[in-house]
Amino acid sequence: MTTALGTAPGTDFAPRTGASRQLAGTGTLFRLALRRDRVMMPVWILIVSGMVLAIPGSLESVYPTAAERADAMESMNSNSSMRAMYGPVFGDSLGALSVWRIGVYAGVLAAVMSLVIVIRHTRDEEETGRQEMLSASMVGRRAPLTAALLAAFAANAAAGLLIAAGLAGRGAAGALALGLGVAGTGMLFATMAAIAAQFTESARLAKGLTAAVLGAAFVLRAAGDAGTEGGTSQAFSSGGGSSALTWLSPLGWQENLRAYAGERWWVIALVGAAIVAQGVGAYVLAGRRDVGMSFLPTRPGPARGRLGTAGGLAWRLQRGSVLGWLAGFLVAGTVFGGMADGAADIVGDSENTRDIIERMGGQSGLTDAFLATIVGMFGMIAALYVATSVLRLHGEETSQRAEPVLAGAVGRLRWAAGHLVIAFGGAVLLMLTAGLGIALGHGGDTGAVLGACLAQLPAVWVLGGLAVFLVGAFPKAAAASWAVVGICLAIGWIGPALDLPQAAMDLSPFGHLPKLPGGDASWPPFVVLTLIAAALVGAGLAGLRRRDMIN
Numbered sequence: 001m002t003t004a005l006g007t008a009p010g011t012d013f014a015p016r017t018g019a020s021r022q023l024a025g026t027g028t029l030f031r032l033a034l035r036r037d038r039v040m041m042p043v044w045i046l047i048v049s050g051m052v053l054a055i056p057g058s059l060e061s062v063y064p065t066a067a068e069r070a071d072a073m074e075s076m077n078s079n080s081s082m083r084a085m086y087g088p089v090f091g092d093s094l095g096a097l098s099v100w101r102i103g104v105y106a107g108v109l110a111a112v113m114s115l116v117i118v119i120r121h122t123r124d125e126e127e128t129g130r131q132e133m134l135s136a137s138m139v140g141r142r143a144p145l146t147a148a149l150l151a152a153f154a155a156n157a158a159a160g161l162l163i164a165a166g167l168a169g170r171g172a173a174g175a176l177a178l179g180l181g182v183a184g185t186g187m188l189f190a191t192m193a194a195i196a197a198q199f200t201e202s203a204r205l206a207k208g209l210t211a212a213v214l215g216a217a218f219v220l221r222a223a224g225d226a227g228t229e230g231g232t233s234q235a236f237s238s239g240g241g242s243s244a245l246t247w248l249s250p251l252g253w254q255e256n257l258r259a260y261a262g263e264r265w266w267v268i269a270l271v272g273a274a275i276v277a278q279g280v281g282a283y284v285l286a287g288r289r290d291v292g293m294s295f296l297p298t299r300p301g302p303a304r305g306r307l308g309t310a311g312g313l314a315w316r317l318q319r320g321s322v323l324g325w326l327a328g329f330l331v332a333g334t335v336f337g338g339m340a341d342g343a344a345d346i347v348g349d350s351e352n353t354r355d356i357i358e359r360m361g362g363q364s365g366l367t368d369a370f371l372a373t374i375v376g377m378f379g380m381i382a383a384l385y386v387a388t389s390v391l392r393l394h395g396e397e398t399s400q401r402a403e404p405v406l407a408g409a410v411g412r413l414r415w416a417a418g419h420l421v422i423a424f425g426g427a428v429l430l431m432l433t434a435g436l437g438i439a440l441g442h443g444g445d446t447g448a449v450l451g452a453c454l455a456q457l458p459a460v461w462v463l464g465g466l467a468v469f470l471v472g473a474f475p476k477a478a479a480a481s482w483a484v485v486g487i488c489l490a491i492g493w494i495g496p497a498l499d500l501p502q503a504a505m506d507l508s509p510f511g512h513l514p515k516l517p518g519g520d521a522s523w524p525p526f527v528v529l530t531l532i533a534a535a536l537v538g539a540g541l542a543g544l545r546r547r548d549m550i551n
Contacts, residue, residue: 021140021141022140022141022142022143022287023140023142023143023146024138024139024140024143025134025137025138025139025140025143026140026143026146026147026150029121029134029139029143029144029146029147030146030147030150030151032147033117033121033147033148033150033151034151034154036120036121037117037120037151037155039479039480039483040116040479040482040483041113041117041151041154041155043482043483043486044109044113044116044155044159044486045113045155045158045159045162047109047486047490048106048109048110048113048159048163048182049158049159049162049163049166050490051102051105051106051109051490051493052098052102052103052106052163052166052167052178052182053162053163053166053167055098055101055102056094056095056098056167056170059094059097059098059101060094063094063097066092069092069093069094069097070092072089072092072097073089073091073092073096073097076088076089076100077089080226080227082339083225083226084222084223084225084226084335085222085339086100086101086104087100087103087104087221087225087255088100088225088255090258090260090261090262091260091261091262093171093260093261094170095167095170095171095174095175095259095260096174096259096260096261098167098170098260099174099178099259099260099261103178103181103182103254103255103259104218104221104251104254104255106163106182107181107182107185107186107251107254108214108218108251110156110159110182110183110185110186110189111185111186111188111189111214112189112211112214113152113155113156113159113186114152114155114156114186114187114189114190114193115189115190115192115193115207115210115211115214116207117148117151117152117155117190118148118149118151118152118190118193118194118197119193119196119197119203119206119207119210120148120203121144121147121148121151122144122145122148122194122197123196123197123200123201123202123203123206124203125144127201127202127203127399128398128399128400131144141286141287142283142286142287145194145197145282145283145286148194149190149191149194149279152186152187152190153187153190155186156182156183156184156186156187156190157183159179159182159183159186160179160180160182160183161179162179163175163178163179163182164176164178164179164180167179170260171260173263174259174260174261174263175259177257177258177259177260177263177265177268178257178259178260180257180268181254181257181259181267181268181271182254184254184268184271184272184275185250185251185253185254185271187275188250188271188274188275188278189210189213189214189250191275191278191279191281191282192210192213192278193206193207193210194278194279194282194286195278195281195282195285196209196210197282198282198285198286198289199285199296200296201296204321204395208320208321208324212324215328217249217250217251217252218249218251220245220246220248220249220251220252221245221246221249221251221252221255223245224243224244224245224246224247224248224249224252225243225246225252225255227243227245250271250274253267253270253271254267254271309418310405310410310414310415310417310418311417311418311421312418313405313418314418314419314421314422315418315422317392317396318389318392318419318422318426321388321389322422322426322429325385325426325430326429326430326433329378329381329382329430329431329433329434329437330433330434330436330437331437332378332434332437333378333433333434333435333436333437333438333440333441334437334438334440334441335437335441336374336437336438336441337371337374337437337438337439337440337441337442337443337449338441338442339370339441367444368517368518368519369515369518371438371442371444371449371452371517371518372452372515372516372517372518372519374438375434375435375438375449375452375453375455375456375516375517376456376492376510376513376515377492377493378430378431378434378453378456379431379453379456379457379459379460379510380485380488380489380492380493380510381489382427382430382431382434382456382460383427383459383460383463383464383485383488383489384485384489385423385426385427385430386423386424386426386427386460386461386463386464386467387463387464387467387481387482387485389419389422389423389426389464390419390420390423390464390467390468390471390481391467391471391478391479391481391482392419393416393419393420393471394471394475394478396419397475397549397550398550402415402549403549406549412544412545413541413544413545416472416541416544420468420537423464424461424464427457427460427461427464428454428457431453431454431456431457431460432450432453432454434453435449435450435452435453435454436450438453445517448516448517449517451516451517452516452517455513455514455516455521455526456510456513458509458513458525458526458529458530458533459508459509459510459512459513459529461529461530461533462509462529462532462533462536463481463484463485463488463509464533464537465532465533465534465535465536465537465540466481466484466536467481468536468537468540468541469536469537469539469540469543470540471540471544472539472540472541472542472543472544472545472547473539473540473542473543473544473547474543475547475550487507487508488507488508488509488510491504491505491507491508491510491511492508492510492511509529509532512525512528512529513525513526513529
């Protein structure tokens with residue numbers, strides 16, 4: 001008799017060395033990870049690489065001449081808000097401008113992809129008990145961690161290779177540097193997630209800790225770039241311009257690799273050393289704890305329960321996430337609101353840039369178009385929150401934590417309703433918070449900005465409704481809701497820059513909403529999208545009520 005790993009349970013380990021025992025079964029677990037992520041991983045890779053490869057063509061149409069690119073470089077480097085958003089521009093070539101526009105954000109996406117992969121195949125497996133079952137067979141102590149890191153490496157290597165190959169025609173050295181920078185940033189946060197998985201008993205908390213470090217890295221880089229003294233193109237292109245805060249951030253390391261602007265190859269060595277150091281730390285920690293345990297055990301709850309309703313339980317489980325999202329929306333809204341009055345200075349005399357902003361934000365005045373663009377981006381990011389919150393239902397079910405709740409007097413619909421109120425109601429709070437932040441930073445018509453933010457909700461709810469439908473009716477395909485939200489985000493972000501036809505833009509529910517503030521609003525799009533969202537939620541709840549729960 002053989003196990004799923006292809007070996008008899010009683011197989012003798014004696015012929016193996018100590019290292020072989022620690023890594024036994026790594027290859028099989030690696031193949032299992034690739035199989036489980038056969039949909040999610042390609043989608044992430046295409047999103048990361050596709051967004052990078054789409055930027056040069058759009059920028060070439062905006063700044064077709066060397067003189068226009070030089071003027072854009074000077075304008076961006078002299079604007080502290082733009083440096084905080086994207087970093088400084090280190091050169092006036094099309095490649096350097098492309099790295100400035102998307103490099104940091106590609107690194108962020110690679111980091112998110114990596115932390116999801118690593119924690120999914122380490123702490124999440126232990127939390128659900130599957131790892132304990134596998135460990136009873138011929139699986140070494142460090143095999144799951146090795147397989148997870150190999151899966152993250154494969155994903156980052158694929159994204160880096162696609163970026164390097166796609167941009168090679170614009171300069172092989174710069175393309176290789178950008179590809180290595182994005183992949184290196186992803187692996188840096190993969191090993192960081194591996195360490196977080198050793199300290200917590202919850203996959204959700206491990207993801208939260210790694211995401212918090214990623215957010216802090218972005219803030220450090222933004223603060224360092226915004227506060228750089230002598231922020232001129234000459235200072236940046238001559239090799240200076242990076243502050244100590246920027247160097248404290250891993251995202252700042254990627255920026256200071258300076259692809260297409262006199263590459264600093266030694267920065268790759270710095271990234272590699274950090275990856276190795278964190279990887280070694282994760283391996284050491286993994287060998288010093290039992291499967292399923294952690295170095296920071298969960299604090300025991302009170303002797304007598306304090307949660308009397310399913311809604312109270314849902315809030316207790318998701319309150320940390322909701323408060324974190326609210327804080328992020330408030331800060332980001334204030335920053336972007338402060339940039340609105342300078343939109344004309346950012347655009348300058350570039351008619352192409354003006355056209356792109358107006359395609360994203362409507363044909364109203366440039367300030368209103370800029371605000372409408374920012375509001376639309378907040379709406380698409382809020383859709384990520386809703387999808388995450390709805391998928392918490394699926395996580396509770398697959399981890400079998402829902403069973404004890406449903407074994408009592410709580411019905412399925414009541415249990416699901418608690419999470420859905422947090423998801424859909426939380427989206428309302430997020431958009432209101434974003435509107436307040438924008439109003440604080442901009443100082444304009446608060447009512448108009450709040451109304452514009454709330455106008456995004458029907459589209460947000462449609463994507464949330466799709467997640468509910470998949471969780472309820474097709475739970476094995478629930479992760480596909482991430483892909484749909486990612487595609488809508490890509491359409492909204494790079495579609496106007498690529499001047500996609502309206503038929504392509506209408507694939508996203510956000511493409512059917514009026515551009516507010518400043519645009520003309522009519523009721524039919526709001527009513528239709530809200531009805532679609534309600535129908536999807538209803539169908540999902542009906543499926544959840546009738547199907548068997550996942551064991």
